[in-house]
Amino acid sequence: MDKKYFESFQDNDNVLIKNGPKMKERDLVFLDLEMTGLKIDHEIIEIGWLKVDPKTLQVKEEFNIKIKPKRLDLADKKALEISGYNEADWQNAVSIEEAMKMFIEKCSGCVLCGYNFFYDWSWLYNIFNSLGAFNPPFYYHKLDIMSMAYLVLKNDIAIENFGLTNVCQYFDIKRDKCHNAFYDAKFTFEVYKKLCERLANC
DSSP states (O other): TOOOOOHHHHOTTTTHHHHOOOGGOOOEEEEEESSSSSSSOEEEEEEEEEEEEEETOOEEEEEEEBBBBOOGGGGGGHHHHHHHOTTTTTTTOOOHHHHHHHHHHHTTTTTEEEETHHHHHHHHHHHHHHHHHHSOOOOOEEEEEHHHHHHHHHTTOOOOOOOOHHHHHTTTTTSSSSSSSHHHHHHHHHHHHHHHHHHHHH
């Protein structure tokens, strides 16, 4: 893929980043990643997201992209097992460049959201930087739903751990699929809606 596409996202004054609609008017993108491990030489192998209207909370788009690893020999076998990686399901996987191009085209200008999101964002930011997109075109503020859960629930004695599984259990959200990028993004969105309801009733 032509690297010039990504190198076009280097301008600090990109209208999609700093100008245009206010944050509360921009679509929210709830996303999650799966990786081949936790080290710097490991790779993203799946990205899933839901694009959501910020006012109605109606889902506008859903995507799940499987990404072909370049160095599967460096992968952590346990991480592959957790993420469910197998050759059959990844047969039609795309390159990381294709996946990031699609993500930009679908989600430019949106507010990115996730659970413990700054971990996922650090991986995405490193990938975009390696491709030459030093200022990827997403709104410059992000939402971490785990921080939101802590703020809303920290005084509730019924919960001590604020991981996604625990918070889903707290809200009776059936998390029947774990460590799948799309479904974890979906569960993050479900938690967000529950937190919004809780805040509305305060």
